[in-house]
Amino acid sequence: MQYDFAAIEKKWQDNWEKTKPYAAITGDKTRKKFYGLIEFPYPSAAGLHVGHPRPFTAIDVVTRKKRMEGYNVLFPIGFDAFGLPTENFAIKNHVHPAVVTQENIKNFTRQLKMLGYGFDWDRCVDTTDPKYYKWTQWIFLQLFKHDLAYKTTMPVNWCTSCKCVLANEEVVEGVCERCGSPVIRKEKSQWMLRITKYADRLIDDLDGVDFIERVKTQQRNWIGRSTGTEVTFKTNMGDDVTVYTTRADTLFGTTYMVISPEHPLLKKWKDRIANWADVEEYQAAAARKSDFERGELNKDKTGVRLEGVEVINPVTGGVLPMFVSDYVLMGYGTGIVMGVPGHDQRDWDFAKKFGLPIVEVVKGGDVTKEAFVAKDDKAIMVNSGFLNGMTVKEAIPAMKKYALEQGWGKEKVNFKLRDWVFSRQRYWGEPIPLVNCEKCGWVPIPESELPLVLPQVESYEPTDDGESPLSKMTDWVNTTCPCCGGPAKRETDTMPQWAGSSWYFLRYMDPHNDNELVSKEAEEYWGPVDWYNGGMEHTTLHLLYSRFWHKFLYDIGVVHTKEPYAKRTSHGMILGKNPHYVGNAKTEEEKQALREKYGAQAERPAVKMSKSLGNVVNPDDVIKAYGADTMRLYIMFIGDFEKTASWSDEAVKGSKRFLDRCWNLMDKVTDEAEISQQNMAVVNKTIKKVSYDIDNLKMNTAIAALMAMVNDFYAKGLSKGDLEVLLKLLSPFAPHMVEEMWELMGYAAKYGKMCMQMPWPEYDESKTIDATAEMAVQINGKLKGTVVVPTDSGEETVVAAAMALDKVKKATEGMSVVKTILVKNKLVNLIVKPAK
């Protein structure tokens, strides 16, 4: 028999809507709190896809178990609704983005409720709600007041299609992360946030949090802290030049200098550079290149020698030529590097091309063929004066010390992390609450005037001159200066999408507070988030940004913890079937054709879901066919939570079949209210396994254990007490069906509670042990068979039983046992030798 999931799920969802069993109670001191968090979705027009339920269900399961364990649980949901896709959709269809957003939120809400998640819907937030973004703006004002927000003209990443600047984190392989269009450099005046001021703390505080290791390493690499030396060189131009190097030991091998095309010194030296026209032309060419071109063509070094510029090597006194080349970045170090072609491959390539001398200062390689980048401490310095004979490891601090004494060098820490480009020339974002006054400069609007509401506009189209659509709203733009009362103009750029999501987890703690971002009481009760699960793709974006904002909020006393999240886990992607997989083809010709047409793609059975491949799975369809409980169970059973997994329509049926088997157990159950003797061990073992597995996100093996227990129930029969435990363990995974069974079996009446409100079952360690153990018997490490012996049998008993096996008799004939290895209840290994 199959259970009527449609009616049952509707019934219980209506019940939960009314009775609110998921309401979190701020300040409840009688229970421990648990704050579980998932990344709130972006409400796209396409609706929920199967990627969403994986993390949502996992944390739903975790929080459901925590509630049963007696915790006061906060498991909230909201919508990260500002952003480009909605704005683009609005432009295309001539609807206001706010209208689109509300429709999408409605659809997402319907879908999420259909999946039966235990969200506290009364705490739902929407980043586009002025009541919400009032506080996003408020935080920006505090950043501004603390000199962490500043406007500057700089070359920025400009997406040619979105007509908008992008943060470094939004540029992937030289193209726009969102639309894939090339990104070029453009000089623009932009709001920036000084995230670099927090670089050290963002790295160091990772030591104190429970994040999965790959998240920590990725953040550390992204921030990219390195300790090196700044060395100052004298020049004939009147200015000294300073370079940053992590290899101070190679100073004797420096044969030239390179300056970035964007470096301001070039302009200053203009009149004294003999070939200025060439240099200027090179600068212009470099500016025209996109990031992609600049990075991709990295093998082919280009540059121009600055004629007339001479630089003195402080250790050799030698005169070095200087070049301008775009392989030196303005944004890292000092924008000038010392060229050491013997021991840096890029410098080597450059030196080869321009015929510069290559000097070996570290022995071990062949610098006529390639740069020798020494890593081990066996590498010995040569041609390096007082460093000769030292290892690289010794030479670096020795040179540092010498440089410091001589006054032309000092230790310096550098980061790859850059300040955060915070403004966007788009409509659908939070207005930046500042005005520009000719007399007073940038002035914040009074906090009492927040929120600064996004005005209605006729057209949201980005302008070709790169200004925000808001700039055309002259009524709104022209205002008075809060400082002097004179005429002033509003900032017309808006905030990036990452703004609203950088602090949303705090708003959940106190979502309706009009006077504060979050009350002290609520923040001290709920903070920090106990468990946050989200995608790896946010590691260097949202996760880093929100840690930065949280640290700032800590500094100004809004929050009481240095870190927002105590624990961070990450889920793998869900892949769809690859329609072009060679395995689908029947004949060799078809296979060959697929390989030719799709190349390496054709070798993969599963690929990312996409509309164009037609392999997208819609959760609505799955729920319609099998029910939400099946959807939830399957997405948890699909495989290791952290790894990518492939969706299989076939395998979904297995989860449905299991739920039907559970349902049909109701007909097999005997009246006994206790756990039955025949199931005592399996029930206790399963409680232990499921409890441990849920806490460790091993949902697939937790479900496998439940399946194994149900298989046992079918084989041996079960009591009412056995079923009661099963229902409690299954409740986090399949809450609708479980509540229905709970009611039908009379437990609801007996306890006056829903199953989800019962205490989580406990196990008795002594009862997890079977009366007998099946032990492996090995001869010289080779498996010969198994014996069943009483649990915890000693060596004598086990060996006797083992020797009784025919195979063992045969294998030990004419041999003597020289050693016996016994692993209790697991195996016995007899080491034998021919008898003399």
Added chain:
RNA sequence: GCCGGUGUGGUGGAAUGGUAGACACAGGAGACUUAAAAUCUCCCGGUAGCAAUACCGUACCGGUUCGAGUCCGGUCACCGGCACCA
């Protein structure tokens, strides 16, 4: 190039150094049924054999160990991230 990760049946995947393949999907056989579906029971890594059984088997090569998918050294392949960061 650098940093992470992964490699196990036809498939998804299990295995604190201790019986490799739990639990499923697909497939096969049987029961029930007029029949089908559903359900229930059993089989299901490879080779040889009627069978008992024997040998092989966790990407590849080597090592440690009574015993290695698991630990160590090396190689290859794939996936993800970063990348002219001096």
